[in-house]
Amino acid sequence: MTAFIIRRLLQAIVVMLVVALVAFSLFQYVGDPVQLMLGQFATPEDRIRLTHELGLDQPFYVQFYYFVVNALHGQFGVSLRIGKPVSILLAQRIPATLELSITAALLALVVGIPAGVYTGLRPNSWLARTALSLSLLGVSLPTFLIGILLILVFAVKLGWLPAFGRGDVVSLGWWSTGLLTRSGLHSLILPAITLGLFQLTLIMRLVRSEMLEVLRTDYIKFARARGLTDRAINFGHALKNTLVPVITITGLQLGSIIAFSIITEQVFQWPGMGLLFIQAVSYVDIPVMSAYLCLIALVFVTINLIVDLLYYVVDPRLRVDRPGTAAH
Amino acid sequence: MSRANVKPDRGRAAEAKRTVEGQPLLDVRDLRVEFPTRRGVLTAVDGVSFAIAPGEVLGVVGESGAGKSLTGAAIIGLLEPPGRIAAGEIWLEGTRIDRLRYDAMRRIRGRRIGAIFQDPLTSLDPLYSIGRQLIETIRTHLDVGEAAARKRAIELLQEVGIPGAARRIDHYPHQFSGGMRQRVVIALALAAEPRLIIADEPTTALDVSIQAQIITLLKRLCRDHGTAVMLITHDMGVIAETADRVAVMYAGRIVEIGPVADVIRAPRHPYTIGLMGSIPALADERERLVQIDGTMPRLTAIPAGCPFHPRCPRAFARCVEERPDLLDAGVSRAACWLYARDEHGVAPAEVGS
Amino acid sequence: MAAGRLAAALRDSWDSDVAWSFRHSPYALGAAFVFLLCVGSAVFAPWVAPHNPFDLSQLDLTNSLRPPAWIDGGDPAFLLGTDDQGRDILSTILFGARISLAVGICAVLLSMALGVSLGLLAGYVGGKTDAFIMRVADVQLSFPAILVALLVDGVARALLPGAHESMAFYVLVLSIGVSGWVQYARTVRGSTFVEKNKEYVQAARLFGIHPLAIMARHVLPNVLGPVLVIATIHIATAIITEATLSFLGVGVPPTEPSLGTLIRIGNDFLFSGEWWVTLFPGIALVVMVLAINLLGDWLRDALNPRLRT
Numbered sequence: 001m002t003a004f005i006i007r008r009l010l011q012a013i014v015v016m017l018v019v020a021l022v023a024f025s026l027f028q029y030v031g032d033p034v035q036l037m038l039g040q041f042a043t044p045e046d047r048i049r050l051t052h053e054l055g056l057d058q059p060f061y062v063q064f065y066y067f068v069v070n071a072l073h074g075q076f077g078v079s080l081r082i083g084k085p086v087s088i089l090l091a092q093r094i095p096a097t098l099e100l101s102i103t104a105a106l107l108a109l110v111v112g113i114p115a116g117v118y119t120g121l122r123p124n125s126w127l128a129r130t131a132l133s134l135s136l137l138g139v140s141l142p143t144f145l146i147g148i149l150l151i152l153v154f155a156v157k158l159g160w161l162p163a164f165g166r167g168d169v170v171s172l173g174w175w176s177t178g179l180l181t182r183s184g185l186h187s188l189i190l191p192a193i194t195l196g197l198f199q200l201t202l203i204m205r206l207v208r209s210e211m212l213e214v215l216r217t218d219y220i221k222f223a224r225a226r227g228l229t230d231r232a233i234n235f236g237h238a239l240k241n242t243l244v245p246v247i248t249i250t251g252l253q254l255g256s257i258i259a260f261s262i263i264t265e266q267v268f269q270w271p272g273m274g275l276l277f278i279q280a281v282s283y284v285d286i287p288v289m290s291a292y293l294c295l296i297a298l299v300f301v302t303i304n305l306i307v308d309l310l311y312y313v314v315d316p317r318l319r320v321d322r323p324g325t326a327a328h
Numbered sequence: 329m330s331r332a333n334v335k336p337d338r339g340r341a342a343e344a345k346r347t348v349e350g351q352p353l354l355d356v357r358d359l360r361v362e363f364p365t366r367r368g369v370l371t372a373v374d375g376v377s378f379a380i381a382p383g384e385v386l387g388v389v390g391e392s393g394a395g396k397s398l399t400g401a402a403i404i405g406l407l408e409p410p411g412r413i414a415a416g417e418i419w420l421e422g423t424r425i426d427r428l429r430y431d432a433m434r435r436i437r438g439r440r441i442g443a444i445f446q447d448p449l450t451s452l453d454p455l456y457s458i459g460r461q462l463i464e465t466i467r468t469h470l471d472v473g474e475a476a477a478r479k480r481a482i483e484l485l486q487e488v489g490i491p492g493a494a495r496r497i498d499h500y501p502h503q504f505s506g507g508m509r510q511r512v513v514i515a516l517a518l519a520a521e522p523r524l525i526i527a528d529e530p531t532t533a534l535d536v537s538i539q540a541q542i543i544t545l546l547k548r549l550c551r552d553h554g555t556a557v558m559l560i561t562h563d564m565g566v567i568a569e570t571a572d573r574v575a576v577m578y579a580g581r582i583v584e585i586g587p588v589a590d591v592i593r594a595p596r597h598p599y600t601i602g603l604m605g606s607i608p609a610l611a612d613e614r615e616r617l618v619q620i621d622g623t624m625p626r627l628t629a630i631p632a633g634c635p636f637h638p639r640c641p642r643a644f645a646r647c648v649e650e651r652p653d654l655l656d657a658g659v660s661r662a663a664c665w666l667y668a669r670d671e672h673g674v675a676p677a678e679v680g681s
Numbered sequence: 682m683a684a685g686r687l688a689a690a691l692r693d694s695w696d697s698d699v700a701w702s703f704r705h706s707p708y709a710l711g712a713a714f715v716f717l718l719c720v721g722s723a724v725f726a727p728w729v730a731p732h733n734p735f736d737l738s739q740l741d742l743t744n745s746l747r748p749p750a751w752i753d754g755g756d757p758a759f760l761l762g763t764d765d766q767g768r769d770i771l772s773t774i775l776f777g778a779r780i781s782l783a784v785g786i787c788a789v790l791l792s793m794a795l796g797v798s799l800g801l802l803a804g805y806v807g808g809k810t811d812a813f814i815m816r817v818a819d820v821q822l823s824f825p826a827i828l829v830a831l832l833v834d835g836v837a838r839a840l841l842p843g844a845h846e847s848m849a850f851y852v853l854v855l856s857i858g859v860s861g862w863v864q865y866a867r868t869v870r871g872s873t874f875v876e877k878n879k880e881y882v883q884a885a886r887l888f889g890i891h892p893l894a895i896m897a898r899h900v901l902p903n904v905l906g907p908v909l910v911i912a913t914i915h916i917a918t919a920i921i922t923e924a925t926l927s928f929l930g931v932g933v934p935p936t937e938p939s940l941g942t943l944i945r946i947g948n949d950f951l952f953s954g955e956w957w958v959t960l961f962p963g964i965a966l967v968v969m970v971l972a973i974n975l976l977g978d979w980l981r982d983a984l985n986p987r988l989r990t
């Protein structure tokens with residue numbers, strides 16, 4: 001077990017280093033690193049000093065080392081567009097993105113998994129067929145279009161919900177939350193649905209197809225031959241076997257929610273990290289792009305690690321050491 | 329066209345009487361299994377009739393696609409749609425079971441009819457310990473508590489020959505070897521003490537060295553528990569070892585049925601004769617194995633009349649036109665016009681035409 | 682005669698399970714029809730469109746922001762209304778669909794080429810090459826395609842300042858193409874592993890035939906089915922990705938707008954009540970993608986041997 005964890009940790013570190021390398025290359029070769037760090041109003045003395053400090057006269061790997069060290073301290077330089085340190089900007093925006101992403105993820109899971117189970121168990125009922133057709137539509141609707149349509153219906157035509165922004169937020173120490181105010185909650189609804197809908201459809205289709213696969217297996221056939229009740233077969237054996245692969249894929253999908261939040265934040269002008277990133281790409285604001293990259297990589301790697309551990313816990317085949325003395 | 333006085337009813341009834349006094353355990357009458365497809369309706373099992381006595385081992389042998397597994401599936405009520413029982417009756421200990429509602433059939437499965445499938449690797453749920461799966465089966469059918477069920481589970485494991493049963497009961501399927509897994513499968517099938525077990529190719533997926541062990545185990549257990557077995561296989565050797573009677577299937581029908589020793593030593597139906605001839609034997613003086621020309625017809629192209637006639641070395645006019653029922657041929661019965669007695673009570677087989 | 686053989690082959694395909702299921706599935710037929718309609722009108726846009734929205738001499742600002750023809754103030758000449766520059770929405774949709782389709786298909790071809798060759802390489806050579814390629818694939822797979830596409834796009838913009846507008850098409854194809862190769866590579870690699878160990882490969886090696894030629898002639902036909910299914914659904918995804926990137930402002934510029942760009946432009950008018958500028962391109966996009974998804978779904982079921990009756 002510990003060997004497994006150590007191996008995965010090492011892999012995670014390798015991935016992070018690779019991403020750091022990419023981010024570093026962005027920094028170095030696309031634009032002027034000294035300017036990126038100091039901003040536009042640096043004096044020549046500052047530039048010379050920083051050039052030496054940054055070791056720009058040093059070989060590649062030394063500079064990379066400094067980059068990594070700086071990164072670990074949260075130093076990514078100064079945003080070209082806004083002029084403030086990137087780390088502060090990111091820290092300000094994280095709560096918005098996290099609240100949105102987690103709400104959307106919960107929505108996707110809480111609706112998607114039961115829907116998938118139902119359509120897998122009763123594939124020929126009209127409800128299942130309708131859900132399936134709707135899901136096809138859901139997969140064909142790009143996220144931003146869902147957002148626009150929701151805004152059109154609920155904000156413009158009906159005027160029930162706000163079309164942009166986060167509403168009023170309450171500061172809890174370093175964190176700012178919109179969950180405690182009415183306008184904050186209202187503002188969360190449309191973006192959360194927009195962000196979660198795509199994931200919901202994906203999860204539903206995935207759970208359904210896994211369920212159908214599992215129901216075709218020999219052990220389910222044997223369970224039926226033993227006269228086990230439908231409940232035992234469907235929810236004891238079939239469901240458990242379905243959820244095991246679903247966990248991995250869902251975990252990975254949840255990671256991508258944070259990436260898809262870029263789109264939703266743009267549509268609803270939600271003040272999160274994604275919006276920051278988009279503005280950075282348009283402006284070619286390298287420090288922000290580079291920092292976002294590393295941060296996202298960290299999130300993904302962490303999620304992957306957790307999912308792997310979860311898999312390990314749930315599937316006994318990975319867990320127990322094989323007995324070498326299995327007698328015939 | 330007048331048929332010679334064949335009376336399959338008399339034959340079958342006689343067979344049921346021959347096997348035991350009183351009711352047969354399982355009585356299958358004219359079973360027909362169909363598959364509606366977009367190219368029309370395919371008949372995979374066509375008019376199959378046989379009976380199994382309590383405690384008897386009936387072997388069902390034939391090539392792949394002959395309909396053996398489907399017959400077994402139909403009996404236990406696990407035909408996969410769109411397949412369905414189109415005609416015929418299945419009687420279990422005097423109750424008709426082919427038309428039962430789902431829940432009633434479910435109660436019969438496991439409790440009165442059990443099943444074993446081919447691949448022990450995939451027959452067990454990988455996420456549950458074998459103890460869990462055993463206890464679950466026991467408690468579904470018998471009204472016992474957890475502790476009693478666990479005790480019984482351990483006994484079962486010991487019976488099937490799992491060493492250290494009390495410890496290994498909590499192990500997972502992947503921790504057992506193939507042969508051990510099949511033993512667990514047998515334990516699971518016997519858990520609720522069914523009267524009949526349908527064993528569909530139980531040894532095909534195992535190493536040859538293990539096959540013999542498992543067959544012996546199956547034989548012994550069924551004898552000890554008085555369980556009848558419908559042993560489906562394409563391996564004649566297994567049948568010879570284990571079965572009391574054997575039914576040979578071809579293209580969805582039974583072409584010969586009788587006591588094992590007779591069918592093997594003195595086969596009647598030309599197909600069975602071909603089968604026996606193709607088995608190499610150590611004491612054989614022949615230089616070439618006998619081969620039956622051609623292959624079994626696909627479901628979409630079953631010939632009229634006797635389905636075997638295109639490949640049969642002894643076919644004659646009647647074989648092409650009429651389909652034979654099982655006719656008396658000495659101790660066994662064979663579905664072949666060679667054994668149809670004419671007005672004088674003479675059969676073509678005896679004349680040697 | 683060759684013609685006779687061809688006729689026989691065509692008759693066989695017509696009779697085959699795939700074709701049968703196609704002919705009898707209303708969804709597949711409907712989807713195929715819609716798809717061909719989209720492709721046709723997009724390809725022939727210059728001739729089919731009632732106006733040329735990019736001909737500046739044709740534009741008249743007095744026509745700007747006209748509602749669709751069936752609403753008061755509409756003009757039958759502009760069936761779906763006009764945008765703020767007086768461009769006919771229907772025409773912009775036709776031309777936009779053209780670009781969306783072009784980017785989608787080219788990107789998928791790139792992905793396929795990249796993925797299939799890398800998959801063949803990884804599967805055939807095995808060892809360290811395989812491990813390396815698969816590691817890269819794993820890492821890339823853990824990032825959503827849109828992020829990879831955004832990154833490639835951002836880097837390209839930085840490296841080619843100024844030329845960005847004219848290169849936008851190629852940058853988009855590159856970024857979407859690069860972000861999607863992994864699924865092809867995995868499938869092809871799996872099949873290559875299976876085929877590699879078969880006896881005929883070793884036999885052919887004895888004959889001196891180059892193994893890669895064998896792989897190409899035997900592995901490729903086997904993976905064609907799954908690759909085709911992946912590709913079809915990938916076209917839909919690619920079109921959506923392109924639309925998203927354009928909507929975000931980092932895709933195709935407004936001078937030659939794709940459907941995504943059109944939606945972005947129209948978004949600004951949503952609140953002032955001119956909903957048609959954004960809705961109709963949106964509907965066009967959804968219809969096109971839905972048709973492709975239906976086709977892909979049907980294709981996957983038709984080619985799945987386990988679902989055969």
